[in-house]
Amino acid sequence: MSSEVVVEAPGRHRLASHEPRTPGAGEALVRVHAVGVCGSDREVYQGNRPKGYVRYPVVPGHEWSGTVEAVGAGVPGALVGRKVVGEGFRNCQVCDRCHAGETTLCTAGYEETGFTRPGAMAPTLTLPARLLHVLPDDADLTAAALFEPAACVAAAALKAGARPGERVAVVGTGTLGLLAVQFLKAGSPAELLVVGTRPERAALAVDFGATGFRTWDQEPPGDFDVVIEAAGSASAARSAASLLRRGGRLVLTGIPAPGAEGLDPTDLVVRQLETHTVFGAGPAAWAHAVRVFGAGLLSPLPLITHELPLDEFPAAIELVGSGSPKVGKVLLRP
Numbered sequence: 001m002s003s004e005v006v007v008e009a010p011g012r013h014r015l016a017s018h019e020p021r022t023p024g025a026g027e028a029l030v031r032v033h034a035v036g037v038c039g040s041d042r043e044v045y046q047g048n049r050p051k052g053y054v055r056y057p058v059v060p061g062h063e064w065s066g067t068v069e070a071v072g073a074g075v076p077g078a079l080v081g082r083k084v085v086g087e088g089f090r091n092c093q094v095c096d097r098c099h100a101g102e103t104t105l106c107t108a109g110y111e112e113t114g115f116t117r118p119g120a121m122a123p124t125l126t127l128p129a130r131l132l133h134v135l136p137d138d139a140d141l142t143a144a145a146l147f148e149p150a151a152c153v154a155a156a157a158l159k160a161g162a163r164p165g166e167r168v169a170v171v172g173t174g175t176l177g178l179l180a181v182q183f184l185k186a187g188s189p190a191e192l193l194v195v196g197t198r199p200e201r202a203a204l205a206v207d208f209g210a211t212g213f214r215t216w217d218q219e220p221p222g223d224f225d226v227v228i229e230a231a232g233s234a235s236a237a238r239s240a241a242s243l244l245r246r247g248g249r250l251v252l253t254g255i256p257a258p259g260a261e262g263l264d265p266t267d268l269v270v271r272q273l274e275t276h277t278v279f280g281a282g283p284a285a286w287a288h289a290v291r292v293f294g295a296g297l298l299s300p301l302p303l304i305t306h307e308l309p310l311d312e313f314p315a316a317i318e319l320v321g322s323g324s325p326k327v328g329k330v331l332l333r334p
Helices: 039-046 147-160 175-185 199-207 236-242 265-270 283-294 310-320
Strands: 003-009 012-017 027-037 063-071 083-086 124-128 132-134 167-171 191-195 212-214 224-229 244-252 274-277 304-309 329-333
Touching: 003 310, 012 310, 027 083, 027 310, 039 310, 063 124, 063 147, 132 283, 147 175, 147 224, 147 244, 147 274, 147 283, 167 175, 167 236, 175 191, 175 199, 175 224, 191 199, 199 212, 224 236, 236 244, 304 310, 310 329
Parallel strands: 167 191, 167 224, 191 212, 224 244, 244 274, 304 329
Antiparallel strands: 003 012, 027 063, 027 124, 027 329, 063 083, 083 132
């Protein structure tokens, strides 16, 4: 009997029998290959996710890859058998933000796979086919399970608009930070510095294209053209801004806990810092991530350190929150 993970309420989960849902009009049924476990899944389990951004009971899993098994009416049959990843935000498609391509800002309200809709911690996932992005036939589906964070980083890279020859930096050495290194490397920067608190990640950062690594106690220079912040710590935004030259561009992706240090508005104005934020990823960012992956410029596989069966969900949650330098990306395999 196949099973799915159901988080009934904060701190309570069970393995329930799974029955694939036949795709309706405009939908596709995907056989899940792997699903990533991240900090937001841990928030769902512990009950720390902000009100309105989770609905219990829920099958978690918003980072996933798989193969299309069936499609509903109105969906091209050629999609069956294709390797795919999929957007999580269930946008309305008719509001002004959706028409502008800013689907993560849909005015109909927040709905997302794995938080308010059933996710991929199950053998199959049925979702609107319009959310799918088709991968090359030879794509590694294990690596592709990291496409959701990769798409978020792609959104940050597009907003940063780094040009060849510019000096760029990344703050943070987690999954988002190291994926950001690969996206920025693809743009041929003159310098690509990674700043973080985990020196053991320096070698991997360099393998991904960084030209240098520093911890904060080494006082990185403050004259970069572009900085992407992907740490999410209380002081990360302000620290990232300190790395920029006057007129530099800052993109924030991390979501710190309440009480974080805010950016100094005087500093922003006097230095004319261009500041952007990213919450999730829209279709353009997903498409960009697929292109970069298909071109061989994005390699998420080295970030994966653990692959566990679905029934070891509690162990996966513990690994994600362990803080161990030996733990990178954790996957579950339905």
